[in-house]
């Protein structure tokens with residue numbers, strides 16, 4: 001990636017009075033990739049983005065684009081969607097976008113063409129003559145994204161662009177971000193919608209207490225010495241169930257009985273049991289093919305409908321990373337984190 005222009009966030013520190021908002025915040029985003037920035041409320045996402053934009057100064061550290069410190073000229077080439085939004089409510093959508101583009105030095109005809117292009121792509125062309133305040137919040141957000149794009153930015157920095165959007169708007173916005181990334185633009189956005197981040201992003205940065213605690217592709221972050229397997233097969237009744245705590249492998253916290261066929265397997269731990277669905281973890285030093293013994297044991301006890309490697313979702317990874325570092329809260333809007341709560345088993349790949 002060395003020949004690809006890169007936005008480097010390099011060892012940023014920032015305090016607001018006695019509040020240490022950023023400490024050694026470091027990561028980079030390459031041209032052409034979508035980078036998801038996730039972390040608890042107050043973790044420092046907005047502060048990092050504001051410093052990148054130059055609307056806030058860091059106490060220490062530097063932001064570079066293509067190897068050089070970000071100066072006013074580069075900042076003008078960043079498309080920014082601030083968390084607090086920032087459109088003029090009484091101004092008409094089209095006039096506002098043309099005005100913003102003109103402020104960036106575009107000619108009137110260029111500004112109009114860009115306004116038409118982005119309002120059409122974002123599905124708000126029919127609202128160009130309406131005041132911003134008359135639009136629904138989701139449509140205002142589409143206009144806000146159009147405002148970030150109308151100047152043909154080389155870098156996109158978007159603070160929670162998806163919050164509050166309906167699924168169709170999420171798809172529209174995702175498509176636009178993907179298209180911009182494919183055109184070579186680095187796209188960085190913050191979100192608490194972890195499923196969306198997992199689906200859309202090439203790489204993810206998980207931050208906590210003002211610092212990055214994990215950065216990489218979802219697959220990089222999934223690197224773990226243990227393997228988990230889901231068996232949809234004989235339940236506890238079918239294979240001689242054992243009460244929680246009564247066998248070698250344990251069971252989930254709901255007190256469901258783990259199937260006996262699983263508990264009898266050496267080097268295998270029962271992670272969770274949900275009726276006929278059992279998730280097992282192989283010991284880190286399990287031999288190649290150890291999962292075949294699991295499958296055989298299950299088949300000996302009864303029919304198996306599904307046998308799948310379980311790969312942790314971003315929600316699971318987030319929980320592991322943030323819990324391991326002792327966070328006391330986690331992203332909570334849209335109910336996405338709780339969707340995965342059962343057993344902490346993650347999504348089957």
Ligand SMILES: Nc1ncnc2c1ncn2[C@@H]1O[C@H](COP(=O)(O)OP(=O)(O)OP(=O)(O)O)[C@@H](O)[C@H]1O
Pocket residue numbers: 016019020021039040041042043044045046047048083
């Ligand atoms: N203007 C400010 N004055 C004082 N403290 C601030 C200010 N802005 C942010 N902070 C504090 O800095 C820390 C980081 O806040 P920041 O807004 O960057 O977090 P965030 O990750 O964007 O959070 P959220 O997900 O809730 O938007 C928090 O402790 C916050 O209370």
